[in-house]
Amino acid sequence: MDRQHSSRYRVVNTVRRHKWISRVEIAEKTGLSRSAITGLTHELMRQGLIIESEDGDPTNTRGRPRVKISLNPTAGYVVGVKLSLHQLSCAITNFCGDVVHSLILPFNGSQPPDYAADIVETAVRRCLGDAKIPINQVLGLCVGIPGYISHAEGICYWSPVFDQPNVNFQSLISSRFDFKCFIENDANLIALSLHWFGKGKELETFAVVTVEHGIGMGLITNNRLYRGANGIGPEFGHSKIVFEGRPCRCGQNGCVEAYVSDYAILREIDPYFSLESYNTNPQSFHPMIEQATKRALDGDKELQKVFNEAGQWLGRAMGNLIAIMNPPTIFLTGEGMRSGVMLADPAREAVLNYQLAGNQFDTEIIINPTSDDIWAQGAAALVLEHLYTTLSG
Numbered sequence: 001m002d003r004q005h006s007s008r009y010r011v012v013n014t015v016r017r018h019k020w021i022s023r024v025e026i027a028e029k030t031g032l033s034r035s036a037i038t039g040l041t042h043e044l045m046r047q048g049l050i051i052e053s054e055d056g057d058p059t060n061t062r063g064r065p066r067v068k069i070s071l072n073p074t075a076g077y078v079v080g081v082k083l084s085l086h087q088l089s090c091a092i093t094n095f096c097g098d099v100v101h102s103l104i105l106p107f108n109g110s111q112p113p114d115y116a117a118d119i120v121e122t123a124v125r126r127c128l129g130d131a132k133i134p135i136n137q138v139l140g141l142c143v144g145i146p147g148y149i150s151h152a153e154g155i156c157y158w159s160p161v162f163d164q165p166n167v168n169f170q171s172l173i174s175s176r177f178d179f180k181c182f183i184e185n186d187a188n189l190i191a192l193s194l195h196w197f198g199k200g201k202e203l204e205t206f207a208v209v210t211v212e213h214g215i216g217m218g219l220i221t222n223n224r225l226y227r228g229a230n231g232i233g234p235e236f237g238h239s240k241i242v243f244e245g246r247p248c249r250c251g252q253n254g255c256v257e258a259y260v261s262d263y264a265i266l267r268e269i270d271p272y273f274s275l276e277s278y279n280t281n282p283q284s285f286h287p288m289i290e291q292a293t294k295r296a297l298d299g300d301k302e303l304q305k306v307f308n309e310a311g312q313w314l315g316r317a318m319g320n321l322i323a324i325m326n327p328p329t330i331f332l333t334g335e336g337m338r339s340g341v342m343l344a345d346p347a348r349e350a351v352l353n354y355q356l357a358g359n360q361f362d363t364e365i366i367i368n369p370t371s372d373d374i375w376a377q378g379a380a381a382l383v384l385e386h387l388y389t390t391l392s393g
């Protein structure tokens with residue numbers, strides 16, 4: 001595992017994955033010699049990045065408790081921010097990625113980038129103040145944004161949260177803080193979160209499809225986030241399922257998003273729905289989709305039909321995804337999964353109906369409940385990954 005990384009990265013990452021682990025086990029899992037592990041852990045302890053404890057395990061028949069190692073949770077803190085069309089969420093995690101404090105501020109789509117950066121700064125400083133964490137203990141910040149985001153360049157080529165394309169948001173937020181700042185697509189952060197902390201921890205390859213205001217996707221292949229040739233990665237939500245089909249928010253027609261997302265459902269149930277006004281003020285539509293979902297779950301048959309149809313479209317699109325990628329697992333998550341089985345059951349059914357004849361290897365589809373902690377931990381994972389890779393040795 002991780003043979004392309006430095007020895008120190010491999011040790012830190014192995015300790016992270018196993019919470020408490022002995023030096024012998026680290027040697028086994030990394031393939032490094034025991035003497036190398038002794039030297040590396042000594043140095044990491046000297047830097048305050050790891051701590052050790054005697055586990056006192058009663059099953060240890062040698063009579064001597066084995067010393068185990070863990071990341072030092074207070075070695076530093078990481079801040080994650082997620083910009084959505086209806087709110088800004090901010091969370092602080094410790095060095096282990098555990099969320100220690102969070103807050104939510106109102107936010108709206110189509111904002112000037114400077115204004116959005118001001119709100120991010122306000123949220124980060126207030127969150128740190130509330131948690132009583134000095135800003136000099138922050139190791140980095142990552143902002144998750146929906147849209148076409150190049151993490152490497154720090155540029156948001158398009159996002160419904162900004163009023164203009166081609167925003168160098170990384171430099172805008174970096175100018176406000178002394179620590180390292182990153183931006184990343186929000187679905188990619190959920191993929192990272194599941195891989196580092198969640199149900200994808202033991203999986204080398206999997207896909208995540210997020211259903212919200214839009215449809216997103218993150219892909220982990222061979223334990224790495226796949227970002228594609230352009231640094232942006234897959235745009236599942238804007239792959240086409242009906243050529244010349246329904247108008248999409250992106251300006252094209254027939255995208256998955258135009259059939260499955262929150263606004264796609266609102267458009268089907270509200271004869272006065274306007275994509276233009278949705279694009280201008282998506283926040284105002286958020287209570288509408290929540291109410292429609294509740295009414296459908298309470299038994300409104302007409303509304304249930306709309307959700308079921310959206311689920312079928314989602315399943316057809318996932319059938320294409322499986323035909324192309326054949327991931328062993330797809331996680332379905334995002335606020336849109338508030339509709340639960342109304343969307344998920346028809347989606348699963350369509351996946352089965354459209355799978356290749358003779359397929360013996362069903363892709364597992366797991367509904368993963370969404371929470372602000374999930375993306376915050378993804379943001380933490382991204383920053384910690386950068387920190388680990390900068391550990392020399």
Ligand SMILES: [Zn+2]
Binds near residue numbers: 237248250
């Ligand atoms: Zn589109």
